[in-house]
Amino acid sequence: xxxxxxxxxxxxxxxxxxxxxxxxxxxxxxxxxxxxxxxxxxxxxxxxxxxxxxxxxxxxxxxxxxxxxxxxxxxxxxxxxxxxxxxxxxxxxxxxxxxxxxxxxxxxxxxxxxxxxxxxxxxxxxxxxxxxxxxxxxxxxxxxxxxxxxxxxxxxxxxxxxxxxxxxxxxxxxxxxxxxxxxxxxxxxxxxxxxxxxxxxxxxxxxxxxxxxxxxxxxxxxxxxxxxxxxxxxxxxxxxxxxxxxxxxxxxxxxxxxxxxxxxxxxxxxxxxxxxxxxxxxxxxxxxxxxxxxxxxxxxxxxxxxxxxxxxxxxxxxxxxxxxxxxxxxxxxxxxxxxxxxxxxxxxxxxxxxxxxxxxxxxxxxxxxxxxxxxxxxxxxxxxxxxxxxxxxxxxxxxxxxxxxxxxxx
Amino acid sequence: xxxxxxxxxxxxxxxxxxxxxxxxxxxxxxxxxxxxxxxxxxxxxxxxxxxxxxxxxxxxxxxxxxxxxxxxxxxxxxxxxxxxxxxxxxxxxxxxxxxxxxxxxxxxxxxxxxxxxx
Numbered sequence: 035x036x037x038x039x040x041x042x043x044x045x046x047x048x049x050x051x052x053x054x055x056x057x058x059x060x061x062x063x064x065x066x067x068x069x070x071x072x073x074x075x076x077x078x079x080x081x082x083x084x085x086x087x088x089x090x091x092x093x094x095x096x097x098x099x100x101x102x103x104x105x106x107x108x109x110x111x112x113x114x115x116x117x118x119x120x121x122x123x124x125x126x127x128x129x130x131x132x133x134x135x136x137x138x139x140x141x142x143x144x145x146x147x148x149x150x151x152x153x154x155x156x157x158x159x160x161x162x163x164x165x166x167x168x169x170x171x172x173x174x175x176x177x178x179x180x181x182x183x184x185x186x187x188x189x190x191x192x193x194x195x196x197x198x199x200x201x202x203x204x205x206x207x208x209x210x211x212x213x214x215x216x217x218x219x220x221x222x223x224x225x226x227x228x229x230x231x232x233x234x235x236x237x238x239x240x241x242x243x244x245x246x247x248x249x250x251x252x253x254x255x256x257x258x259x260x261x262x263x264x265x266x267x268x269x270x271x272x273x274x275x276x277x278x279x280x281x282x283x284x285x286x287x288x289x290x291x292x293x294x295x296x297x298x299x300x301x302x303x304x305x306x307x308x309x310x311x312x313x314x315x316x317x318x319x320x321x322x323x324x325x326x327x328x329x330x331x332x333x334x335x336x337x338x339x340x341x342x343x344x345x346x347x348x349x350x351x352x353x354x355x356x357x358x359x360x361x362x363x364x365x366x367x368x369x370x371x372x373x374x375x376x377x378x379x380x381x382x383x384x385x386x387x388x389x390x391x392x393x394x395x396x397x398x399x400x401x402x403x404x405x406x407x408x409x410x411x412x413x414x415x416x417x418x419x420x421x422x423x424x425x426x427x428x429x430x431x432x433x434x435x436x437x438x439x440x441x442x443x444x
Numbered sequence: 445x446x447x448x449x450x451x452x453x454x455x456x457x458x459x460x461x462x463x464x465x466x467x468x469x470x471x472x473x474x475x476x477x478x479x480x481x482x483x484x485x486x487x488x489x490x491x492x493x494x495x496x497x498x499x500x501x502x503x504x505x506x507x508x509x510x511x512x513x514x515x516x517x518x519x520x521x522x523x524x525x526x527x528x529x530x531x532x533x534x535x536x537x538x539x540x541x542x543x544x545x546x547x548x549x550x551x552x553x554x555x556x557x558x559x560x561x562x
Binding site for chain 1: 533555
């Protein structure tokens, strides 16, 4: 089999899974059956495209293949299928071709329904909407594969048995339900952006999945300011991804990154979306976070970053979304505005917050200010603490390097 | 359509200590629920407190043996139920949200799909 066909199928998997799966699920009204049929369609593509070539519209080819597969199975199981609980969909659906985008949207809202736990929402969204394997989802969220498999199975069963509707919520519920979807998308993005464990800093598959979901939501609901803001936030952060590692694979801080290599296309798109979102509605949590990312994106150098603006934005963010992690980021910004001693003072009360007790970034931030103040012994202790709390190899290498520098002074 | 049992759970001490106004709000919640659900309500009962419950379970020899009290010793007990028929979970959640117990803080409404044996 040629590499070209394998690459084309992989590409179609990344781009088209949600569309193919959602349309098939709409036909089968059975999530397990839809999964089997879509997997079979991708397997058929590997075989068929090798001889007949990659089709012009791979997504349409795969959708047709999956639906034919589903029709065969449904015909064979006609009696059985009638006795099984089915997905509840609106009866008044448009024809299948018009319904493509609506189906994907329905699927996302079904997977992120508030009757499912947040863990279950993430699991089924990654599995069903993004097409990640259970093993991949388990690895990203640090749970054993068997646990993740059980979580996905249980969530799918609940969707069917409790009759969680396969439907875009009514207008009066939409704002509330979009919020839950965006939280899931944001969690997927942050988990991918700095993988909590493993050899790689970035889980590109998760980042792409989150961006894909946000782009789809934005396309289908272009007037929702909160969707625009989240997409802007993710684009502005992702614009820096290519500069977060040195040629030797060392983690580069924002202060060390080559800003000329930041993706200006993503930055422009992000700032455009953010401006639009802010024009339409008072700032939401994601809009303020995006604004902070935009201040960084627009600073010509680290030294010229407008820390006063950033501290002010963190103050607004704390009002909208009080969280110990936001307080931590604000304290770091205070240190960058007013000097390391001010930063350390701002961090001190946070050390008593139990929510941050196991949070390595607090230790790392303290270590950095202590290092700048030449308090070598305490800095070394703080780096050691941060190392205990990090499981990402790239982050650990960075902290080990800094610890070594600090120890030279002891 | 599917059937759901709405189990109303609550802390019996909190229920017993409710003020006249809270009782009135509770009653209004149930009236609003029944008005909205209409014929979808197939059955509904309020239950006597768990303190008068009797539980039968097997003794070591496998014979049913009575014990005083509810099956599980928890602070929260079932205080009543509705059996309703609805198209999907959103519909039931929308109805059940009208019940006082869904927002009182010391109680809750558990929505359980009923097995359809065809």
